[in-house]
Structures are given as structure tokens and as C-alpha cells.
Amino acid sequence: MNLTGTWVSDDYDCPWGVAHTEVVTIIQDGDRITGTKVTGDDCVPAGDVTFSGVLRADSETVSVSWVVGHPHAPASGRHPGTIAIASPNLLLATAPGWREMRFRRVELDVPWR
Secondary structure, eight states: OOOOEEEEEEEEESSTTOEEEEEEEEEEETTEEEEEESSOOSSSOTTSEEEEEEEOTTOSEEEEEEEEEETTEEEEEEEEEEEEEEETTEEEEEOTTOOOEEEEEEOOOOOOO
16 A cells, blocks of 8 residues: 555644644655655644654554654654554554544645646
8 A cells, every 4th residue: 555645634733732734745655654744833844744654564554753843943853653554545643642643645636827
């Protein structure tokens, strides 16, 4: 399964308690995946990598390193976590001390300019 595409989560907080809709573009190159923020916030700005990791061939789980931050120091740290592939269009992201974030794959209609 290839995870390349645009993914959306409504379960993202930054700072804690301030909900956002997060849009991420995932690029998969072999077993490596990288998620880059399309919509940014005070913790991780748009255009920054928000996670990266390796998809094991014998598993439907990706071990990732999340980029973390806060309004006074955006994208200033890393936190280990996992992304479970629930279906071709649903990812479940977790990390120690975090609540689960559900990412759904979306198709974006972008008009030609």
C-alpha cells in the first residue's frame, strides 16, 4: 500500500486545548514516509515536515518521529510515535502521552491556473 497523498485530521491541538484541522501531504519513497504540513499553526508551520518514519514490510504500523513545538519555539523538538494503517484511507496516529489522531485521505480538486 502506498500512503502518498493528502491527509486530514480534525484531532490536532496546538497549543493543547486549541483544536485545528491539520492537512498533511505524505510522500512514500519505498519504505520511508514523510509528512509535510500544508496547513500550519503556532507549533509546526506550513511547509515543515511534521513526521517521518519507516513502514515495515511485515507490519501495518509505521514508527515515526513527530516534529513538535509550541508558540514560543515552533518545530523545536521531536517525539517518538506510531502510525497504524487502519485502511487505505484511514491512519491512526499515536505517541506516548497523546490522544489518538485520525487522518483520512482526501482528494483535493485544484483548478488549473
